[in-house]
Amino acid sequence: MTTRPPVEDLSPQQAIEELAALAAALDRANRAYHQADAPEISDAEYDELKRRNAAIEARFPGLKRPDSPSEQVGAAPSETFAKVRHARPLYSLENAFAETDVPEFVDRVRRFLNLPADAPLAFTAEPKIDGLSLSLRYEAGRLVSAATRADGEVGENVTPNARTIPDIPARLSGAPEILEVRGECYMSHADFAALNARQAEAGARTFANPRNAAAGSLRQLDPSITAARPLRFFAYAWGELSAPLADTQTAAIARLAALGFATNPLMATCTSTEEMLARYRAIEAQRATLGYDIDGVVYKVDRLDLQARLGFRSTTPRWALAHKFSAERASTRLEAIDIQVGRTGALSPVARLLPVTVGGVVVQNATLHNADYIAGRDSKGNPIREGRDIRVGDWVTVFRAGDVIPKIEDVDLSRRPADSVPYRFPDTCPVCESDVVREPGEAVHYCTGNLICAAQAVEKLKHFVSRGAFDIEGLGAKAIEAFFTEGWIREPADIFTLEARHGADLRGRDRWGEKSAGNLFAAIEARRRIPLDRLIYALGIRHAGETAARIVARHYGSWGRFAAAMQAARDHEGAEWAELNxxxxxxxTLAGSLVDYFHEPANRDAVARLVAELAIGDVAAPAASGSPIAGKTVVFTGTLERMTRAEAKARAEALGAKVAGSVSARTDYVVAGPGAGSKEKAARELGVAILSEEDWLALIG
Structure with a gap:
């Protein structure tokens, strides 16, 4: 989120500009959320923008805009649906984000009603369902209309769709002549997962979270689509009434339940701030096991006559407060710890969680990093989480910010099962049962199975066709997995013989056909010519990332020279080994990884089969036009006074030179500054040209 100056430091002109920007940003967010069912920012970001807008308006009340976000509820209704004017507006709720906000709310209510501190005052506390607001109008016991909130005054007519939801009765017995029932349309976690699976299977759009799925399902032009979606409804309020439902919020909700509406069983009555906060914590503790999304707890004054006295502000009731949960954190249960094996053989532990929505995304998995992290210590043996380990069955706090992979932040020991046991990291690979090793100084365990490990083979193939490597369009992760299972592709060379061996089979395969298969084979053919650096990276050699592969390729220039050097340096000694280092x-570390990879006979044979299918392009070191050092090998030693060593190396490489770490017969120049020692001496002995820093700068211009 953008860092902004404190509100108290803003000038009037800055305030005007920022209020305009906030109004535009919040309007975009409202339209994306309420009309398109595709939020562009997280709830936390939205709430922060609203708080910032309110704070600026409080400091500069005279600058409040006519279209101020603080005066708006939701967004204008979509033009796609007929409009319904609500008999009574649907208001939003004031939000609280800290426990200290709750006693302040209670005190405000008491002051407004002129109630002394010891006068009884009850509140209801209920889960805040994260779904789509819906208002149902019944006349003479018959459902006549259903409308979304939209801007709170006018909503979208979704009556045919609402009639398909099992929780919404078509007729009522014993209801007031006119009854508007308000509540939340939502989707359970299980139904959401099943819907997304069906969408993915059909090649249709999947949803980020149950709220988006519920909103998208309800706002369909074809009611049959809504009917096929598993929507639910909780009733929690009312609008226009021809006769009162009851005297209290508690009794009114019970009346709605008696009429046949689903109401939330977790709603409770509280008589003190302490009870309200205790209820909040109890509901938060159950959040992950409810089976549907909630994003906070709503408090309401229980007596309806007091609600009437308190009334409304412009957009919110004075008698209610939404106490929100953290948007980036949630507690849930750790169901299992699975081990995934990567292309380098690294064993990565993954937490399988009871699904919970964090930051607008349903989280079912989280990284556990390595064995030390699970055990409650860092790589140096120091305690993390105060030494608390992570066990299957634990209740954990999951943290997610932005697009970062979810992490387990902490463990609640008070909820740890009595029969839990410490997690034991496997000593054999869960895929191929080869031994697992952890090298000294390493935090990660590795499978020793290499090519006999199916998991490593599949991940290596996925890496081989990835964007930074061969980048073969149409050959994604799912296709690789399918072809590996079929036995069609087991090593990289098989990709380039796929058409000859299984072209006819693929063209007749479901979801492929002549056109798709033809496109894939054309994409494979287009990648038969590959630059040396991309080939080295594609092989998936440990420590050989894109940058390292580029450096090595530029040094050796051609596949022939590179392969010969790897073979000559196989014993980690000799001139070729020294040159590589x-x-x-x-x-x-990288030198050893490269040499050891090519020393393995199975790797050498697989690479030989691959190279036979390819035309490998040479890679020349970058060179500026007319550079006097293009292709030269340079060594820097001693202290440089006009630039840093890193700057000097970068400048030399940009001009096409190769920068080495030691002096050899292949060295062209040694640039020696004050304090130069053995490298300068070696240069003199070998007859290598020695330049001062001034000489060097004059040479490169």
């Missing part, structure tokens, strides 16, 4: 940006 001398490449700036390589080092012993």
């Amino acid at each position: 001398d490449i700036s940006g390589v080092g012993e």
Whole structure:
């Protein structure tokens, strides 16, 4: 989120500009959320924008805009649906984000009603359902209309769709002549998961969370689509009435339940601030097990005559408060710990969670990093989470911010099952049962199975066709998994013989056909010519990322020279080994990983089969036009006074030079500053040209 200056530091002109920007941003967010059912920002970001707008308006009341977001509820109704004017407006609720906001709310209510601190005052507390607001109008016991909230004054007519929802009665017995029932249309977690699975299977759009799914399902032009979607409805309020339902909020909700509406069983009556907060914590603790999304707890003054006295502000009732949960954190139960095996053999533990919505996304999995993280310590053995380990069955706090992968932040030991046991990291691979090792100084465990491990083979193939590698369009993760299972592709070379071996089979396969198969084979053919750096990266050699592959490829230039160097350096000694280690940006770890990969006979054979199918392009070091050092090898030693060592290396490489870490017979220049030692001496012994920093700067211009 953008960092903004404190409100108290704003000038009037800055306030005017920011209020305009906030109005535009909130209007876009409202339209995306209420009309398109496709939120563009998270609830936390939206709430922060609203708070910022309110704070600026409080400091500069004279600058409040006519279209101020603080005076609006929802968004204008969509032009797609007929409009329905609500007999009584649908208001939004004032939000609270801290426990201290709750006693302040209670005190405001008491002050407005002129009630002393010891006078009895009851509130209801109920879950705040995260769905789509819906108003149902009954006349003479018959459902005559159903409308969304929209802007609170005028909603969208979705009556045919609402009639398909099982929780909404078509007729009522014993109801007032006119009754508007208000509540929330939602979708359960299980139904949401099943719907998304069906959507994905059909190649249709999937939904980010149950709220979006419910809104998108209700706002369909074809009621049969809504009927096929598993929507539910909770009643929690009312609009126009021809006769009162009851004297209290509690009794009125009970009356709605008696009429046949689903109401939330977690609603309770509280007689003190302490009871309200206790109820909030109790509902939050059950959040993950409810089976549907809630994003807070709503408090309402229980007596309806007091609600009438308190009345409304412009957009919110004075008698109600929504106490929101954190948008980026939630508690849920850890159901299992699974181990995933990556292309390098790294074993990655993944938490399988009871689904919970965090930051607008349904979270079912979270990273557990490694064995140390699970055990409650860092890589150096120091305690994290005060040493609390993570066990299956634990209740954990899940954290998610923006698009970051969800993480487990902490463990609630008070809810740990009595029979729980510490998690034991596997000592054999869960896929191929090969031994698992953890090298000294490493935080990660590795499977030793290499090519016999199916998980590594599949992940290596996925990496091979990924964007930074061969980038073969149409050959994605699912296709790789399917072809591997069929036995059609088991190693990279098989990709380039796929058409010859299984072209006819693929063209007759479901969801492929002549056109799709032809496109895939054309994409494969287009990748038979590949630059050396992309080939090295595509092989998935440990530590050889895109940058490292580019550095190595630029040094050796051609596949022939690179392959010969790897073979010659197989014993980690000799001139070729020294040259590899001398490449700036390589080092012993990467050098060892490259050499060891090609020392493995199975790898060498697989690469040989692959190379036979390819035309590998040479990679030249970048060179500026007319550069006097293009293709030269340079070593820097001593202290540079006009630029940093890193700057000097970057400048040399930009001009086409190769920067080495040690002096050899292949070195062209040694740039020596004050304090130069053994490298300068070696240069003199080998007859290599030695330049001062001034000489070097003059040479490169």
